[in-house]
Amino acid sequence: MTTSGSGNPPATANRSEKEKSLKHLARDNSDYVILLVVSLFLLTVPIWADYVSTFIMDAMIEAGIFAIVVIGLNLLFGYAGQISLGHAAFVGIGAYTTALLCTRITGFPTWFALILGGLLAGLIGLVIGIPVLRLKGHYLALATLAFGLIFTELLKTQNSVSNQSNGGIGGIPNFSIFGLTLKSKIMSSTGYYLLIWIIALLVVLFTINLIRSRVGRGLRALHSSEIAADTMGVNTRNYKVKVFVISAVLAGLCGGLWALSSGRIEASMFDLRYSILFVTMVVIGGMGNIWGGMMGAIALTFITKILELQIPQWIPNRPSWLADPGNIAVVLYGLLLILFMLFLPKGITFGLSRLGTFSKQGGSRVKDRLRAIRYRGG
Amino acid sequence: MFRKFDRDQRITIAIFAAIAVVVLVLALSIKKSAGFNTILLGLFYGCQYSLIAMGLSIIYSSTRVINFAQGELSVLGGAFFLTFVQRASVPMLLAFILAVLVVASIGALFERAAIHPLKDSSIITMIIMTIGFSIFLRGIIKWVWGANALPVEPFTHGPPLHFLGATVERQSIWVFGFTFLVVIAVYFFFNRTLLGKGMRAAAENPDAANLVGVSPSRSSLIAWTMAAALGAAAGVMFAPKTLVSWDQGVWLGVKGFSAAVLGGLGNVMGAVVGGLTLGVLEFVVLMFIKPEYQNIIALSVLIVVLLLRPQGIIGKTESLTV
Amino acid sequence: MFWKKRGFKLFVVVMVVTTASLLLSAGCKPKKASGAEYKVGVVISTTGPNGPLGTPEQQALTLYEKQLNDNGGINGRPIKFIILDDASDPTKASSAMTDLVKSQNVLAVIGSSGTGTTMPMVDIAQQANVPLEACAAGIKVTTPTPGGPPNKWVFRTPPTDAMAAEKVADYLASGLKVKKVAILYDSNPFGSSGNEVLKALLPTKDMEIVSDQSYETKATDMTPQLNNVKGTDAQALIVWGTNPAPSAIAKNMKQMGMTIPFVGSHGIANMTFVEQAGDAANGAVFPAGRMAIPESIPEGTEWRDVVDKFRADFKAEYGSEPNTFAGHGWDAGVIIANALKISGEDRSKLRDEIENTKDFAAVDGVFNYSTKDHNGLNADDLIMVKVVNGQWQWLKY
């Protein structure tokens, strides 16, 4: 947890230092500072990115879209300790709601469609969540998995809605608000980049607030021991459902943005592969780490893009084993998931953020790992 | 496994059996021989689901882990069989055994490398672990065996057999026979052999594990090896029918989950019942509703059973949801 | 003093990761088109479900690039195909084309292999004003609204689904002379759109559809559906889908001793079908480009010469006969190169030149693009092919 629990002052220190450390403990604003710096940094990207490579902006747009859903999932996995293997479906619900509203009803305000998409996803999240979250662990995983698969299967069969037989729903208008309309991604990435990352950063802000608050503590408590949390007055059922709904809303939002920015949606954009990709992003970014979702989304999007789009351009005629670089990404992710679970269960964000301190606290790497493994005993 | 059901179970089984009978009678009466044919087909694929589900249940009962890579292990079995037969032109039976052995050892390896070290970590960790394994295998299979579906020779050639107006491929005779043998063998293992009984006892009561002389570590290793072997066997037997393709694993796994949950996760013999049921159900749906809805139905079954009766049709009533 | 805290380290991490990725991507900074080579983007499905289509297309294009550049290229300037794989995934196709158009600023784009993957590329072509030479058969690719005007920037080399359906219908009517047919179609986009076309078309040739069933794309046994067909008095079975399912259907029919003709779609016009179905494939009939059977093309015509040369070269290069998909890829390359000769490095000029392609003999047929027609071919450029002991034969009727 980056919120607090970090600095452990030596037990021998004197009282006044304690008080200081407590102040720091209660109002540790480092996260806000990082958020500020990161935001400023991200805002500068459009200025220089295209001089390095135009692919950066497009990758960042995708990363931003995914970041939104992954941050939500991180709340669910990392803080509430509940798993979902079907969140791509909520992305889909958001996307189709937005797309249908904007294409079937001419002149429907896109920003409103976006919000409605998020809300509908949340509503369905509530309906699904109430019964399903009664289940635990594997049963929950299976139920959400099935839910996600059913969604895509339905899309394939319900042609009247999804228009699958003609390549999905096309001609989705670009995002527009207060009379100003964004240029389509292909013409200029900047518009969507800003829109998406502003939303993503607001979502991060929201999560930071949440995690540092009473609610955040409740969630972490419930993750650690459901019975203890409940007897301490945390309404665990209620909390689980609420987090599930929030993650669904964020997923819906992400879907809406994806639909608007790509102009065309079809079923395969919301199938199991993406649900799994999101899980991978959460895990590699760092479960239960505010920055994990964002980091995971950015890192994996770039790895994928570089392997799928850039390698083939750098090396036009490749040896047979490198014929399909996109597949290497798949193998890599599988391997990473296993290795991270074994050695870095808290994800890169945690791992990297600790690198600096390893030298100081000798062998703390090992200790951390042991502790981490013990923690996951819960 | 089976034996003395409590009242609740008997009722469920009765209802369940009743529905089954009605459906079958319906199918047979409406579609006559075609109906019979369809049901045979359902049972045929049911065998595949059963074998996969058995693997899942064995692993679950002894390690409380769901192996999301079970489908991929199965595909891997088919792929190795294909290679042995076509590239190395090994005789069929030998190739079969080799493929199963190779995959079984892969399963064992994974258990030692990844599952054993984290045996007492959270469920999320385990789920992600096996998901990672499945992704990894999928990628490897695509890498090595390519992206196209590869045809495989059936065990024995020759025209299909006909009886009661149904057409039965020779391959399905092999499948039925073999699945039957495997099920018997597994049942025997868990009910007659000391080791198997020990594993069951250990599964039912982990504390008693060491008393019955089967350490959790050992039973976990055996479970994973057996499961991988079962998956591989299924893969090999169905390769001639379904061809071998890297992307089959996902749905195989899903059908396996549905079957296993239907029969009660961790209930090995229940998995067989679940698998056959699911197979028949799918084809009844195909016959009476619409082929596209096969998968949707299979999944809905999974969800409904999870919510209403997580312990499965013939499982004992115990609250898994707390 | 936040820099004392983990937070600051995290920030550093963010920076590190981003800069790292930048350094990585810096490698792909496009060499500003030195004027040396004409860049043409290629996005096709060399892997995934459409792999069997995309792979020969890629082979053909690589071959053409080599040949053209060995013979002095276009007006002395070499052509460069930047080939990307979309893995039969529309999202990947979209981002691949975006990247080609933006960072490589290619003059034109070829692809993709399937309709699903091509649709998003059509959107991009229309928005970014980049000529797109599609290798997909879906009618919607060039004609968004039935009977309406074609997409300004989109052309195609393969015969359309509609043409294939037309050919099949024609064969059933005048070839087999049947009155009652059964349809068995894949529930995926290819199959369901094909089914729609057929349902509209067949009655016009006074044929009755006695059974119209779908199957799940991944299904490996269609006995139940076939049993229903058996129950009817259908005189022929139309199977509209892509491999491997049709091969399973062929196998089932053989097992069930069904003797009515198996009429497939152009989606199985490659050897994969024969490999997968084995001897069950024998007797199957399906539409294919004439290049598949050179004899079907009149001797001495320019078209015949092109085809013969192409087949020879392809066999020399890859040791295997090219299938129709190889032809689609090749023609896309040829047509663009041909237009480039005149247009030079200007996307809209290039588009106009492609549209001006008239009586141009390529592998798939003699292309005639016009402002109204971006398909270039017609149903007569197709023939019906019959599988006779594992080999394709021209089915004259």
Add this chain to the structure above:
Amino acid sequence: MADDIILEIDNITKMFGGLAALKDVEFSVSRGEIKAVIGPNGAGKTTLFDVLTGVQRSTSGRVFLKDIDITRTKPHRITELGMARTFQTVKLFEGMTALENAMVGCHSWTKRGFISNGLVLLWALAEERRIYQHAFEVLKDVGLGTRAAELGTNLPYGQMRMLEMARALASKPEILLLDEPAAGLNPYETGELSSLLLKVRESGVTILIVEHDMGLVMDISDEVVVLDYGEVIARGTPAEVQNDPRVIEAYLGIEA
């Protein structure tokens, strides 16, 4: 008399499969007293606590807290009604500091939800401040003021127990259920504990305590209930209970 009864246990029976962990347990706790429940291991003491706090459901019988029937009430609701507990096996929240652990305890009397906290609305901030201050006060009370910044799970065992108590106290309970608070404490710590308990009682909190440490029980409790095999076999002042033959018999061989 009835009006200052805070907790009333009415014929509680709890069956596990065939055997009864609790049989017709019936007693009441009146406001401001310290009542001890003792009994040999497996007498059903912890089960009783689980039933009282809603962690487990009784097979039959009812429980009243301040004359409200809480037999079927959810644990968190019971805590809100003013009954908090500690656990026999320490259940501190992993990865949380001592202070945060105590702050979780404040859940029962705070109410700001996801939205207001996510948007840091003013009232949410105000509430956070209240939580922080109260939790820190409670920590000081149990003598952990200087340890507030440490991970709860890193504290020495004795202090973990104290922290659990602090966490329970932070919920401003009217009655506190302590499950073997002295287990694993050294004599000195036990002494501190008993004085702390008395202090808590002074502050008007009723205490129901399950304890093995007879010394502690005898020192602080006003009344003792003896459980054996899930049945109340004796009740009364410590002195009375000590000389009750059945109690001695029950303890013989177990803790002679």
